[in-house]
Amino acid sequence: MTDAYNFAYLDEQTKRMIRRAILKAVAIPGYQVPFAAREMPMPYGWGTGGVQVTAAVLGRDDVLKVIDQGSDDTTNAVSIRSFFVKTTGVATTDKTVDATVIQTRHRIPETPLTAGQILVYQVPIPEPLRFLEPRETETRRMHALEDYGLMHVKLYEDISKHGHIATTYAYPVKVNGRYVTDPSPTPKFDNPKMNNSPALQLFGAGREKRIYAIPPFTEVVSLDFEDHPFAVQTWDNDCALCGATDTFLDEIITDDRGSRMYVCSDSDYCQDRQAEGHQGDQSSSGSGAAA
Amino acid sequence: MYVAVKGGEKAIDNAHRLLAEERRGDKEVPELGTDQIKEQLGRAVDRVMTEGSLYDPKLAALAIKQAAGDLIEAIFLIRAFRTTLPRFGYSAPLNVENMRARRRISATFKDVPGGQVLGPTFDYTHRLLDFALEAEADERGDAPFPTQTSAEVIDLPGNMPRVLAQLSREGLIEAATPGTDEDTAEVGDITRAPRTFPADRDIRLQTLTRGDEGFLLALGYSTQRGYGRTHPFAGEIRVGEVTVEFVPEELGFPIEIGEITITECEMINQFSGSATEKPKFTRGYGLGFGHVERKAMSMALVDRSLRADELGEARTAPAQDEEFVLSHSDNVEATGFVEHLKLPHYVDFQSELELVRKMRAAVDAAQDNQTDNIEAAE
Numbered sequence: 001m002t003d004a005y006n007f008a009y010l011d012e013q014t015k016r017m018i019r020r021a022i023l024k025a026v027a028i029p030g031y032q033v034p035f036a037a038r039e040m041p042m043p044y045g046w047g048t049g050g051v052q053v054t055a056a057v058l059g060r061d062d063v064l065k066v067i068d069q070g071s072d073d074t075t076n077a078v079s080i081r082s083f084f085v086k087t088t089g090v091a092t093t094d095k096t097v098d099a100t101v102i103q104t105r106h107r108i109p110e111t112p113l114t115a116g117q118i119l120v121y122q123v124p125i126p127e128p129l130r131f132l133e134p135r136e137t138e139t140r141r142m143h144a145l146e147d148y149g150l151m152h153v154k155l156y157e158d159i160s161k162h163g164h165i166a167t168t169y170a171y172p173v174k175v176n177g178r179y180v181t182d183p184s185p186t187p188k189f190d191n192p193k194m195n196n197s198p199a200l201q202l203f204g205a206g207r208e209k210r211i212y213a214i215p216p217f218t219e220v221v222s223l224d225f226e227d228h229p230f231a232v233q234t235w236d237n238d239c240a241l242c243g244a245t246d247t248f249l250d251e252i253i254t255d256d257r258g259s260r261m262y263v264c265s266d267s268d269y270c271q272d273r274q275a276e277g278h279q280g281d282q283s284s285s286g287s288g289a290a291a
Numbered sequence: 292m293y294v295a296v297k298g299g300e301k302a303i304d305n306a307h308r309l310l311a312e313e314r315r316g317d318k319e320v321p322e323l324g325t326d327q328i329k330e331q332l333g334r335a336v337d338r339v340m341t342e343g344s345l346y347d348p349k350l351a352a353l354a355i356k357q358a359a360g361d362l363i364e365a366i367f368l369i370r371a372f373r374t375t376l377p378r379f380g381y382s383a384p385l386n387v388e389n390m391r392a393r394r395r396i397s398a399t400f401k402d403v404p405g406g407q408v409l410g411p412t413f414d415y416t417h418r419l420l421d422f423a424l425e426a427e428a429d430e431r432g433d434a435p436f437p438t439q440t441s442a443e444v445i446d447l448p449g450n451m452p453r454v455l456a457q458l459s460r461e462g463l464i465e466a467a468t469p470g471t472d473e474d475t476a477e478v479g480d481i482t483r484a485p486r487t488f489p490a491d492r493d494i495r496l497q498t499l500t501r502g503d504e505g506f507l508l509a510l511g512y513s514t515q516r517g518y519g520r521t522h523p524f525a526g527e528i529r530v531g532e533v534t535v536e537f538v539p540e541e542l543g544f545p546i547e548i549g550e551i552t553i554t555e556c557e558m559i560n561q562f563s564g565s566a567t568e569k570p571k572f573t574r575g576y577g578l579g580f581g582h583v584e585r586k587a588m589s590m591a592l593v594d595r596s597l598r599a600d601e602l603g604e605a606r607t608a609p610a611q612d613e614e615f616v617l618s619h620s621d622n623v624e625a626t627g628f629v630e631h632l633k634l635p636h637y638v639d640f641q642s643e644l645e646l647v648r649k650m651r652a653a654v655d656a657a658q659d660n661q662t663d664n665i666e667a668a669e
Contacts, residue, residue: 005375034485039370044624045631069638076634078300106638124628135614137488162650168642187642207624209485233645250637251644265638 008055009087014038018056018211022202025213030175031143032126037209047080047105048206050122054084054103057118057202063091065099070107070248070265077105094268106169108190110247110269113199115216121184123205126212128172128182148180151223159228168233174221175214189232189248194220237262240282242273314359328352337552337581338362342622343369344482344501346551346580363503367623374482381478383536383545387555388453392531394582397454399524399559405451410530411582454527455557455574464559464572488614495597495617499590500578502620508585510610511592519596519608522561523575530554530582554579556587560595573602 006012021035040048058064064084068077072094080103081092093099096111103120113119125131129139132150142148151172158166165171171188175181183191184203194201194214201214214220224230238245240261247269249262261282264270315322329336329352339351343366351369358364394410397403409415458464481497490498499507514521532552536545558575575595577587596610609615619625 009375011375011377034487036482036484038482039367039374039623041371043367043630044627045629046627046634048627069635073299074635075299075303078303082300105634106636124631135488136618137614163653166646166650168646169639185636185639187638189642207628233642235645248638249641251641265641 005087007060007088008058008084009041010038010052010055015056018052021211022053022056022213025202025211026200026215028179029214029218030173030179030181030212032210032212034209035211037206040206042079042083044207045124046076047103047122049204049208049211050103050105050120050206051080051083051204052206053120053202053204053211054101055087057120058084058088058090058101060088060090062100063093063098065093065096065102065268066104067102067107067109067266067268068105069250070109071267073267094271096268106185106187107248107265108186108193110244110264110266111272112193113197115198117199119197119199119201121186121201121203123182123184123203123208123210125170126182126203126205126208126210128170128180143179146178151180155223155225159225165224165228165230171230172223174223176218177221180223181212181214181220187233187248188222188230191220191222191230192232196220235262238280239264239270239273240280242270242278243280244270244273244278314357323356325349325352325356328355334582335360335362335365337579337583338504338586339365339369340581341579341583341586342366342501342503343373345369345373348581363622363626367626370623378483380537380540381480382548383538385533385535385553387529387533387553388451390451390529390531390533390553390555392451392529394530395451395527396529397525397527399526400454400457403454403457403527412584451529453557455559458526458559458572462569462571465574467574486617488617489600490613490617492594492598495613496576496578496590496594498617498620499593502590503622503625504583504586504589506620506622506625507589507593510596510616511589513608514592514596514610519599519606519611520561521573521575521592521595523592523595524559525588526557526559526574528554528556528584528587530584552581554581554583554587556584556591558588558591558595573598 008015010018018035021033025031025033037049037052040051042048042051054064064081066072066077066081066084068074071077072081084090085092096102096109096113099117101118101120102109102113103122105122108119127136127139129142129148129151132154133139133142142150155165155167158164167188169187170182170185171191172180173183173191173194183194196217196219197214198216200216203212203214205211222230233248235249237249239247239249241263244264247264247266250265251260251262253260263280264273329348332352332355335355336348336351339354339362340346340348343351343354345351347369350372351365354365354368355362357368392408392410394412395405395408397407455464455467459466479491479494479497481494481501486494486498513519515523530552532550534547535549535551537548538545554577556577558577560573560575562570562572573595575591575593575598577589577591577594579586579590593610593616596608597613597616599606599611600613604611606612
């Protein structure tokens with residue numbers, strides 16, 4: 001831990017400003033609260049919003065877990081975790097159940113979250129309407145008037161063109177029956193986990209300077225139509241390492257002749273299952289499947 | 292094989308070591324000192340200070356060294372340092388009229404009170420590579436530099452009135468601050484409050500000052516080529532030193548806290564008039580730390596274009612679109628989001644992959660025949 005900077009890098013005034021934004025966000029679930037995001041020592045797009053939210057909520061007794069694409073071992077997760085170790089000295093963990101604060105990019109852990117945990121999302125584009133309407137002045141007006149017709153038209157056009165809704169990640173949700181909200185680019189597979197979660201979900205977008213939140217036990221509904229209900233992705237395969245049938249699987253190309261294997265994107269969940277004795281068809285003794 | 296897909300701590304450590312090695316280059320060549328960068332790569336230092344929003348030539352030089360000459364990376368380093376600094380307060384407005392100018396030109400009048408002072412400029416050099424610079428100075432036997440300092444050449448605090456003030460006296464140009472609420476309102480601070488639209492001019496000017504030079508250059512250029520034409524003239528450009536004053540609350544009067552070098556550009560633009568108002572010229576304003584003429588001029592062009600609404604002009608061109616310009620001018624934001632595409636996106640991509648396969652399978656099924664599945668088996 002370094003003494004050259006304040007605990008968790010940001011000065012206390014900045015942290016208070018961020019906490020005020022978080023409180024407002026919690027009070028108005030799904031509403032994007034503008035906040036004066038600071039420059040951070042990692043680039044925009046690397047999770048500066050999530051890092052600022054984490055820095056603002058982290059205390060000395062917290063246990064931090066950082067994942068990217070579901071894994072604790074991806075380079076950016078390693079880098080953000082070591083940033084907080086350096087600037088706070090807090091304990092870190094790979095175990096979802098042991099963490100009090102989990103910062104994530106693109107996934108929600110497979111292990112159900114519990115009350116008292118905080119899940120911090122890194123958000124690139126917080127505005128769910130942005131790709132339908134590029135102007136902030138317009139989208140803010142649309143949220144204010146609860147004018148979400150454009151989004152429904154877009155989903156309808158998907159169905160008329162493809163026969164189903166062709167959005168697979170950053171799939172829009174309605175929070176607490178009011179605000180249409182972007183779940184950050186998590187796969188729609190994770191959307192149901194946001195609904196009535198006992199954990200507090202905080203979303204930080206640094207470059208776009210927005211914070212929003214889903215308080216514990218809040219209704220989160222994925223947008224759909226009665227005759228085209230929302231459904232999550234499924235795979236024809238099981239996890240090759242732990243045999244799980246109900247997780248989000250990464251496809252891994254194993255040679256240049258088209259061989260591939262599927263493994264859990266949530267590395268902690270997968271390792272837990274393996275430790276419990278679950279096996280996939282390539283899990284034997286760590287030698288790895290021959291290509 | 293599976294493990295190789297996920298990165299790790301060791302890979303990052305090694306990458307940083309390789310980066311440090313590459314930055315240092317051939318160890319046979321002496322290491323570059325930050326004082327050498329500060330003294331001999333001044334224009335790079337000035338750009339890093341301007342877009343980094345921190346006036347500190349020494350730190351800017353260090354950032355340039357650490358960034359191996361990548362100026363946007365250096366700007367980023369400065370921003371990340373600056374953001375941790377406590378805020379004591381805001382200086383009094385600069386008195387640019389009292390600038391100790393090294394360079395001051397007007398393209399609108401042949402001569403102006405205070406005179407045209409060419410000063411140090413590339414403007415009239417012939418862009419021929421000077422191969423003699425490849426050798427060290429003592430080998431070249433250079434003639435000594437002129438001993439007169441710039442202060443002796445032009446000793447004119449107080450007698451260098453603004454060129455645009457001459458026009459203003461005759462009412463030929465709008466007032467420096469057009470009459471709006473902004474006159475009395477507190478000046479905004481884009482580093483302490485999130486941007487909202489529509490933005491006031493103070494916020495626009497702050498954003499433009501730290502905006503990317505290349506982006507503003509291209510936008511300014513586009514206005515000259517018909518995309519939101521504003522008929523600009525360089526009314527006045529000055530480069531030199533100004534005193535920074537600060538009013539500590541406990542004293543209640545201004546004290547000098549230092550001197551900075553700035554470049555200021557005031558553009559004179561096409562006149563507007565209406566049934567009730569006589570035609571007059573309008574203004575665009577540019578300012579930056581150090582000697583940054585290209586930046587200051589580009590900024591002045593874009594500032595003027597962004598006033599389209601205020602002046603009742605049709606907004607048709609990118610340079611007139613406030614949201615477009617202000618949201619995309621910051622190169623630290625831009626480079627971050629563009630380069631973040633290097634981060635893993637397997638989860639999102641997996642979702643898309645699955646969808647495309649499903650859609651292709653649906654097409655195949657619909658075709659309802661025995662086309663061989665070469666593609667599906669790819």
